[in-house]
Amino acid sequence: MIELKNISKNFGKLTALDNLSLQCHAGECIALIGPNGCGKTTLIKCILGIVLPGKGDILFKGENISNSFQYREHIGYMPQIGRYPENMTVGQVIEMMKEIRKSSALDEDLLNQFKLYALFDKKMRTLSGGTTQKVSATLAFLFNPDVLILDEPTAGLDPLSSEVLKEKILAEKKKGKLILITSHLLSELDDLVTQLIYMQDGKIRFHKSIEALKRDTGQDKISRSISMILKSDRHE
């Protein structure tokens, strides 16, 4: 569904992505992990066309995304830190997105579960970080996209809302959607993801399915498997 071919991106002297290739298919739920500054967010932004890669091609459903914008109809994106026009109310932001997307099949599950209707008259600037995250999450899921890209989705959410969001991700995964999640909370990923990509210094260190990862390392938790791999690397 999404194919990256030899993507490179430099910010000045810093290499954010280094000749990176990747294939993602529908029905997969992929965790993108790695240390801070390894290029996770840059990779996501490249797929969204927010950052333009220096070299390489990105194909979405077989079509090159450079100079194209229509493909973003099929993507729901939840940014790490969602910031919105301060003077607009929650209702206005959601209305604006509805007008931009012009989609009729709306998925208002999260809108109801997060009880955002009660906050519709609140200005965006008065919202707490967690509530802003709820708005971001709602917007990402609202238009029933085929691909969901979630950048640190549960950071800043309270445990209850975090659970609601996880349930929602699971439900969407069952519908055969492609889901990309970046997270530092490995324990949260255990029951969600089917594949794992570990990035370091702009490269993919490994891209494995969870079963293979657990089998190879003999551990039953993602966090333990990864720490084992990293430790064994250090000894070599």
Add this chain to the structure above:
Amino acid sequence: MNRIIKFVILDILKNRIVLIYTLILAVLSWSIFSLEDNSTKGLLTLLNVILLIVPLVSVIFATIYQYNSAEFIELLLSQPIRRKKIWSGLFVGMTTSMILAFIIGAGIPLLIYAPAGIGLMMLGTGCLVSAIFIAIAFLSAVLTRDKAKGIGISIMLWLFFALLYDGLILFLMFQFSDYPIEKAMVGISALNPLSLARILILLRLDVSAMMGYTGAIFKDFFGTTTGLLISFSLLILWTILPYYFSLLRFKRMDL
């Protein structure tokens, strides 16, 4: 595109700074016209306000607004919208609201107190000057990611066009006063939108007689209909060019 324009206008019109700007323009123009018994004197004073305050507020407000909406632009970019549409939507939205503020603040007293022709012309020049400096702000906002640097560039550009340029012209005139440079002065003045706007209005006010021989040459060129059309086209070009270059840059930019 209309949606973005609508949201930007709604956002800006609620902005306190724009409300204060409108209020200051209104207070200034009403008091200028009611204090001066001669409407020409009032127009001259107001001209200086338009040529200093309007570009300053437009350029700084637009630059700050541009940086503050970085996240909003990022949000829009992740939606199925063309980059060009986002940029033009922001530009049209911002220009419309600043022009609206100018018309409400200075336009109404201008139309009431000033003679119709000159009043309308000053209104038009004020609107164009707003648009030009918003376009310049867009350009400085894409030149650097650093907000402080961007605002610095904007202020420097305003300083250059509003004050330094006239100083340079004066300097040139004194240095080359032995040569017939009057025709060249027309060309050099046309390169600065604010000089151009000032000359256009001054010539309408019949104070050009005080500008001596250069004034006569100016009158010969800018006073004619062709000259007027050319100058207004130049002002419009001053809006389009900075905007166009900022758009080219924005299309290739990482956010």
